[in-house]
Amino acid sequence: MLDIRLVRNEPEQVIAGLRRRGLTISLDEFLSLDETRRQKLVETESLKNRRNVVSKEVGRRKAHNEDASDLIREMQEVGERIKVIDEEIRAIEARLNEILLTIPNLPDASVPEGPDETYNQEVRRWGEIRVFDFTPKPHWDIGEGLGILDFERGSKISGARFTVLKGKGAKLERALVNFMLDLHTKEHGYEEIFPPFLVNRDCMVGTGQLPKFEEDMFRVTPGDYFLIPTAEVPVTNLHRDEILDVEQLPLYYTAYTACFRAEAGAAGRDTRGVIRQHQFNKVELVKFTKPEDSEAEHEKLVRNAETVLQRLGLPYRVVLLCGGDMGFSAAKCYDLEVWFPSSGTYREISSCSNFKDFQARRANIRYRPAPGAKPEFVHTLNGSGLAIGRTLAAILENYQNADGSVTVPEVLREYLGMERID
RNA sequence: GGAGAGAUACCCAAGCAGGUUGAAGGGGACGGUUUGCUAAACCGUUAGUAGGAGCAAUCCUAGCGAGGGUUCGAAUCCCUCUCUCUCCGCCA
Missing domain, CATH: 1.10.287.40 (Serine-tRNA synthetase, tRNA binding domain)
Known part of the structure; x- marks a missing residue:
């Protein structure tokens, strides 16, 4: 949430900031x-x-x-x-x-003004878009053809937006999780966390999912638990109501979790394939930093996420979101969008946000700048590193062969123990 | 699920037949004395935090797991809840 003193003393500044999100309040x-x-x-x-x-x-x-x-x-x-x-x-x-x-965060000065995604700014592109000598198929056709994605049985045992991974598909999913966790822990300096997938209401308020977006969440009975929509929730709340030592900062955490989203407002969108599921896997990156470091740490976090796509050889672009397209809690957000040959479009595969002190204030996460000094709120950041299901889909599409098989990206071969999925 | 025990400041821990006790006593930490240096001994300091008033010095309010209640007054009495521990049952 915003600093009550800022709202009290500089209301015009708050109103002006929200206008940059396309909001009038x-x-x-x-x-x-x-x-x-x-x-x-x-x-x-x-x-x-x-x-x-x-x-x-x-x-x-x-x-x-x-x-x-x-x-x-x-x-x-x-x-x-x-x-x-x-x-x-x-x-x-x-x-x-x-x-x-219920007041969202104010956009950083560098965030473009605008009400929707048409005002987003492309920052950079990476990778060579492959030229196919056949018509590339969508990942759901490839996956069904190989017998590794089973949409019918997914909807039989659960419902719409659930998919079963089988055989080499299941193994590819697991390989991606391991590859990403290994990369972030061994090369990027993150500590691995395996958190609960069910959290209490305080956590959901702390990171900003509640009270405003309860209809997007799965609530679990008995008790008052929520299925996490992202590892951001449990991992950021690790330090709720704590005062951290300044020497601990910055803290880097990475976590694999399943993620659960009701997709309440997305009826009819991305109904085919694994792009938009009620349950999906994700490796998340979370940072706690001193306020003066968060901007540089944000850029670094984006690069960490990009490294995953680069190692996998998947073409992507980086997009700076405009005020109106950012999430509720974010002050600044970059999306990574990976190339999908079947649709000829870039689709979001990672979202890397700097929340500044917005979540820290809600969750009461502070640090002491110097011994004896008053505690101040840390800055929190997070980003997908990456969404596993969408990564798997992108691999199927970008690495597909004319015979319906899929070449395994170099970096995954030791994890999968095979060079082709056929 | 059944039966017990507990939650007090950085840690341990007393207080719990209500009244200058927001809290004894230890430990730790910090500062000092002594010392050639360490250690020891001795002396001293050690709620943090949140909210509010004030230009300021400073003052006030809240706070003994959380939330209610009783009372002029609650760490102490009553109710509800949460968490931790022990035993039993069940279970991956």
Whole structure:
């Protein structure tokens, strides 16, 4: 969430920032509630001070066997008054919090203004787009032809947007997970985490999925658990309500998890293939940094994700998202888009965001800049490194052969123990 | 699921028949004295945090797992919840 002091003192700045996301909001209710809250706080706190002082006097008198009934009577009234004001404050704070939790992050100055993806900026491209001497097939045809993707049985046992991987397909999925984790842990300096896939409500609020996007999440009963939509949620919340040592920073974590998304607003989109599933695998990168380092760390994180595509030999481009296309919590976001020959388009395969202190403030993740100094909020960052299902799909399409087989990218051969899938 | 025990400051731990105790005592850490140097001994310091008022010095409020309640006053009494540990049952 945004700093309440920023909203209070520089509301125009907040409104201007949100406009760069294509949003128009009014802060009038917030500002007047905030003002009222502080007035009532002054009142109740001075009453409490009086009560504290007088109650001690009561104790003193009773110890000396003196009468204190006049003081007690007075404090009964004071107590009633305090109760009323505190209840008013509680209601105001609940509303203030509700408002604050639904305001998205402000875009970084470098983020292009615009309401939708047409305002995104391509930053760079990598890789040679392969010229086919036959018509490249979509990955679902290739996968079904090879017997490694089973969409029918996926929908039989679960429903739409579920797929079964079989044989060499299942093994390829696992190889991709291992390859990516090995790359990030051995070469990029990330520590591997294997978190729970079910988290509590506080986590979902901490990273920004709640309260606004509950309909996109899978909720699990019994209990009040959510299936994680990304490893970002459990891994970022590892340090919720903690004060980190400055020497620990930056922290680099990588985690493989399954991810679960309701895809509530995506009816009819990407219904074929494995591009948009209710359950998919992903290797995630998460960083905690000092505020002054987050910009450089963000660029580095993007390069780490790009390295995966480069090693796999998959052509891609890097896109800087405009304000309107960024996620709720992000201050700046690069998407990596991989080339799909069958559709002749680049499709998102990684999203790398700098959240600055937005998530850290929600999740209360701080660090102490120097011994004895006041704690400050860290900056959090994360990015896919990469989405496994989409990577598998991209490999099938980019490495397909005329006979329906698929050549295994060089770097995966030791993991798979084969050069071709046929 | 059944039966117990517990949660107090950086750590351990007392207080729990309500009243100058936001908290004894240890340990640790930091500072000092002593010392050729270490160690030891001795002395001292050690809630952090959040919120609010004020130009400021500073002051106030909250806080003993969380949330409610009783009371003039709650770490202490009552209720609800969460987590941890032990035993039993079940289970990958």
